[in-house]
Amino acid sequence: MPIQLLRQTDQPLYLQVAEQLRQQIENGELAPHTRLPASRILAKKLGVNRITIVNAYAELEAEGLVISRVGSGTFVAGEQQPAALAPSPLWRGSPVGRRPWNANQMVAEMMRLARQPGVISFAGGSPSSEFLPVHELRRALNEVLRRDGVAALQYEEAAGYLPLRETIARQMQQQHIPVNGQDILITTGCQQALDVTVNVLTRSSEDNLVVVEDPCYLGFLDILAARRLTPLGVPVDGQGMQVDRLEQIILRHRPRLIYTTPSFHNPTGTTLSLPRRRALLEVASRYGVPILEDSCYDTLYYEGEPPPSLKSLDTADIVFLAGGFGKTLAPGLRIGYLVAPSAWQERVIAAKQTADILTSPLNQYALHSYLHSGHYADHLSLTRRAYRERRDLMAAAARRYFPQEAVWRCPAGGMYLWVEMPPSGPTATDLYMAAINYSVVFALGSVFSASNSFSHAMRLNFATPALDEIEEGMRRLGKAWKELLARNIRVQPVNQRCTMPIL
Numbered sequence: 001m002p003i004q005l006l007r008q009t010d011q012p013l014y015l016q017v018a019e020q021l022r023q024q025i026e027n028g029e030l031a032p033h034t035r036l037p038a039s040r041i042l043a044k045k046l047g048v049n050r051i052t053i054v055n056a057y058a059e060l061e062a063e064g065l066v067i068s069r070v071g072s073g074t075f076v077a078g079e080q081q082p083a084a085l086a087p088s089p090l091w092r093g094s095p096v097g098r099r100p101w102n103a104n105q106m107v108a109e110m111m112r113l114a115r116q117p118g119v120i121s122f123a124g125g126s127p128s129s130e131f132l133p134v135h136e137l138r139r140a141l142n143e144v145l146r147r148d149g150v151a152a153l154q155y156e157e158a159a160g161y162l163p164l165r166e167t168i169a170r171q172m173q174q175q176h177i178p179v180n181g182q183d184i185l186i187t188t189g190c191q192q193a194l195d196v197t198v199n200v201l202t203r204s205s206e207d208n209l210v211v212v213e214d215p216c217y218l219g220f221l222d223i224l225a226a227r228r229l230t231p232l233g234v235p236v237d238g239q240g241m242q243v244d245r246l247e248q249i250i251l252r253h254r255p256r257l258i259y260t261t262p263s264f265h266n267p268t269g270t271t272l273s274l275p276r277r278r279a280l281l282e283v284a285s286r287y288g289v290p291i292l293e294d295s296c297y298d299t300l301y302y303e304g305e306p307p308p309s310l311k312s313l314d315t316a317d318i319v320f321l322a323g324g325f326g327k328t329l330a331p332g333l334r335i336g337y338l339v340a341p342s343a344w345q346e347r348v349i350a351a352k353q354t355a356d357i358l359t360s361p362l363n364q365y366a367l368h369s370y371l372h373s374g375h376y377a378d379h380l381s382l383t384r385r386a387y388r389e390r391r392d393l394m395a396a397a398a399r400r401y402f403p404q405e406a407v408w409r410c411p412a413g414g415m416y417l418w419v420e421m422p423p424s425g426p427t428a429t430d431l432y433m434a435a436i437n438y439s440v441v442f443a444l445g446s447v448f449s450a451s452n453s454f455s456h457a458m459r460l461n462f463a464t465p466a467l468d469e470i471e472e473g474m475r476r477l478g479k480a481w482k483e484l485l486a487r488n489i490r491v492q493p494v495n496q497r498c499t500m501p502i503l
């Protein structure tokens with residue numbers, strides 16, 4: 001495995017090593033599955049720092065030419081996908097059809113791939129670990145255990161710790177939502193607030209249709225699937241759900257509930273305009289259909305606050321407001337909340353109690369202490385600033401690395417960039433499979449669909465990865481796309497006009 005290094009050139013040593021190994025792999029001198037020398041040994045042989053070799057191997061790994069296996073070394077890749085990154089059977093075959101996976105399977109698969117060394121993940125829904133307030137929460141937990149002792153470790157009222165409910169109510173009052181602490185049910189994450197609402201509203205067997213945005217938050221589609229309910233998808237455009245379609249749907253299908261994430265929707269990032277918010281409330285109250293408003297991204301705004309929440313505009317008392325601290329503070333606390341219309345409050349408490357008795361009092365006490373420490377406002381502005389920078393970087397990288405026909409909208413908040421690749425080219429699944437070889441993963445658009453659509457769309461989380469990972473991951477995605485085109489997919493001229501502006 002001869003390698004010659006030139007020290008008097010501008011090309012970094014690690015790239016020289018990578019280039020020469022690449023040539024040897026491509027011309028067959030290094031056969032598939034050959035074990036490359038340990039980085040320490042090759043570094044010594046070439047008289048370079050070990051990091052030079054580590055970087056050279058990383059470069060080749062990013063290109064899919066070698067595979068590193070923890071504990072056994074680095075190998076020339078074979079015809080097969082590298083074992084560590086081989087997609088599980090979930091990803092084989094055509095995923096377009098009836099939703100092939102549930103959220104648990106998809107999340108498990110994404111997490112499995114995302115945990116592999118060197119993988120850049122745009123797939124998940126987590127906030128950035130960089131900003132999780134470990135010290136402040138440690139302080140809060142210590143204070144609670146010192147101050148409240150066993151009370152924080154005992155059963156509590158099912159509706160939740162009243163001082164925390166009152167604190168959340170005060171935050172809502174500032175957003176013109178007329179509630180007090182007694183109106184708030186603490187839930188185990190926003191997810192449970194959604195589930196409890198669906199549970200109480202769809203108890204009779206005829207009540208089996210639920211209106212959702214199409215695409216829709218995957219975890220909500222899973223709640224519906226688990227309860228044998230059928231989603232009715234309403235398309236989303238630049239102003240959010242196309243509310244003008246609702247009346248017909250309501251008249252024809254008599255749905256039991258309308259679920260919406262009006263601000264910074266997951267997965268598309270869109271925000272429902274104020275006129276549409278009013279129109280949604282008007283049509284829903286005219287036909288007596290309750291609305292479930294998911295507000296879990298509301299405070300992650302980058303261009304000023306979103307329009308007023310549906311709950312604050314709700315004069316007919318038909319809105320269930322679900323929210324939580326998972327996206328804005330720490331998902332591991334598992335604290336969410338639900339404000340139900342007054343006629344439903346007792347029933348949602350009973351349903352919550354049946355589900356899991358109550359949400360961890362220790363975490364509720366600690367969150368209350370944290371919110372009173374005054375750190376939350378600073379934490380929110382820090383994360384908003386950081387996520388905004390990441391969003392801008394990802395949008396700029398999309399412009400640089402994605403084909404001209406790709407369309408996306410720059411979200412004014414939240415965590416996701418929704419990108420639609422040209423409809424006549426490779427599908428998002430093709431790209432996913434190619435991107436695995438470049439150690440980058442994203443969420444397939446089709447899994448968020450109630451109507452088997454979005455086969456060419458992908459959801460990219462810009463909040464979780466660091467800035468350099470965003471640039472590098474987008475570069476790799478662009479490379480994977482080009483490779484797909486070069487390999488076999490002939491792109492037809494785009495014949496389907498997309499209404500979304502190209503950034």
Ligand SMILES: Cc1ncc(COP(=O)(O)O)c(C=O)c1O
Pocket residue numbers: 125188189190191192217219261266294296323324325326327331335336
């Ligand atoms: C729209 C939406 N609602 C609810 C949830 C669940 O949030 P939590 O972790 O607070 O249960 C998520 C998580 O991804 C989400 O995107």
